[in-house]
Amino acid sequence: MNTFNVNSPFLYGVTAVVIVYVLAQSLFFLIRAAKRAGELGISSSVVKKTILSSALFSIAPAAAILLGVITLSKFLGLPLPWLRLSVLGALTYELPAAEATAIAMNVDTTMTLVDAKAFASIAWVMTLGIIPGIFLVLFGLKKIQSGIVSIKSKDAKWGELFLSGLFLGMISAFMGMLFSDVRLGVPGFIPIVVALISAVIMAICGLLIKKCNIAWLEQYALPLSMLGAMAASIPVTALMG
Amino acid sequence: MKNRDYMDSVHFYGRIWVATGILLMLLTPVAICVYYNAWPQLQHVFKGLLGVAPIFWTVGIIEVFTYAPMLGTGGTYLGFITGNVTSLKVPAALNAMSAADVKASSEQGEVISTIAIASSSIVTTIVIALGVLMLGYLQPLLESPVLAPAFDNILPSLFGGLGVVYISKNWKIAITPLVFMIVLFLLVPSLASSVGILVPVGALVAIGAARILYKKGKV
Structure with a gap:
């Protein structure tokens, strides 16, 4: 049996595979969308500015996510939090998921985990606890988007107001907070x-x-x-x- | 390429990438169990899930319905796999569409949103990777008490700027959900920890207000 360590090369290897996948998916969508932008007559300077602006905007929140990786690493090591916060995850979810499982197993979250079974349990809960939303994207997004198209095609003005309502609902919730x-x-x-x-x-x-x-x-x-x-x-x- | 062809291809490739992503995500704990020959007790996983699944499964499903129209098709396939939708992907998409002066409901909006989300995902992944590699140097800086207020205030810093753009553009619709949410959080401050659940509530209030104003011909 392989000796367990929260920072083992094996776990770094698994994380590397997932990180490469995320980068590849992002690059794939970026290249296709940039190509389509050209076909739609969107100038390359607008595309470049969008890329630069989004990149610049993302640095500070990414540093905050890195802080989340550091927080979780004291208990789970670096690779698993790194992986979880790079795919689908967010600290607001990953931290309670790890804590809830640790409590269920009577494991101390202030010490680095040494038990492979406990680590595997936490990895399962972190994964399964957040996956239904992405299944809905996989099987239901086409229907959701066609619902939006149908609202727009019935009444274009109302379709735009409906979308503005969604934006403002989100902004209001965070402003209220x-x-x-x-x-x-x-x-x-x-x-x-x-x-x-x-x-x-x-x-x-x-x-x-x-x-x-x-x-x-x-x-x-x-x-x-x-x-x-x-x-x-x-x-x-x-x-x- | 026709609009229809492009959108169909986004769904086609989007589903392939998402299915692969789900498979990779599920294979990660499987690989850990196999490599270390450490299979967890079902009751531990079940108890852990009981602590988070009721809330996060609900929020996860609601988020798809709420954010998919804002992110567009490509943006949703990509944004939901790469995560941090609320604090990164949605603001990046909204900001990019507003700056490029394109509507979320148009194909131009779809394309700009996808470019913004993809760029944001790439930069976030690279920053985290570099951060992990240079942790020895960065950890004291990131955890320094001097910088702590800056990281504590990321959401106010983000939504202050984003809010002023969207509220000034649609102030008639914005007043009702904004007042509703401020009063709600003043009365029940503990709701701050479940703000994700309140996003669709805010959206329903805003859509209701928009409908009334639209019917009265005021917007």
Whole structure:
């Protein structure tokens, strides 16, 4: 029997296979969509700006995911959290999944896992606990999308309003969440102040784009406002925390 | 290539990639069990699943219905496999479509959304991989107390900027769900941990408000 270690080369090998798969899938879709963009008359500069802007925007959240990998690695080693947070996962799910299974087995989550069976149980729960959504994508996406097409074809204006409603529902839920800590007093207002700073930077970018014709800024406004607000949150927390 | 042909091919290849992804995901714990000859007790897996599945299976299914129309077909096949949909893929897609001035319901929107999600996935995967390889150097920086507030405030930083764009464009529709959610979170702060479940609730409120305004000819 192979000796178990949460950081074994075997586990790194398994992770590498999955990481290569994720990169290959992303590249496949990127190349096909970029090609189709050309056929639809979308200029290559718009495609390039979209790629650059999305890449820039993703760096800070990716660093936060890396923090999640570090958090879980103290218990599960590096390869499994790395794999789980690169495919389908999110820390909000992976952490409770690992903890729920560890509790079921009376395993201490503050120590590095040494039992292969416990590790395998956690790997199974992390996988099975999040998989139904992706089965729905596999078997139901065509139907869901045809439902949207049917709403649009019956009434184009209402179809657009329906989609705007979906966007605004998501944004409202997250904006509302910022108010959940206000009962804590001044520190509870920190997320609201940070969101306001982000909104102000975005509004300034909007003004610069419209009034000063700085068109290139359009693609970078969200990464700029996000990183600016994250940086500002450091002195804001020092003042209000 | 006709629109129909392109969309059919996205479904065709999307399903192949998703099916392969599911297979790889399921094979990972199988490989661990086989390699270490360590098969878990079913009761442990069942108990662990009982702690997370009721919530995450529900959220996972609701997320597909909520986010698929925003991400488009290619974006959904890709975004749901690569994960971090709410904090990365949806904002990346919305931002890219808004900046390129294309509608989510159009084929141009479909293509721009897919490009944004694919770029985001590639960069995220590379950043995490580089981060793991250089962990010795990065860990003290990422875990430093000075930077902690910045990482604690990623969502406010993201939704502040994204919110101002979409709310200013559709403020008449936005008022009702926004007030509803703020009041809800003020009354029940503990709901912050289940914000994923509240996204479709917000969407229903917003769609209801949009319908009423549309019928009255105000939007």
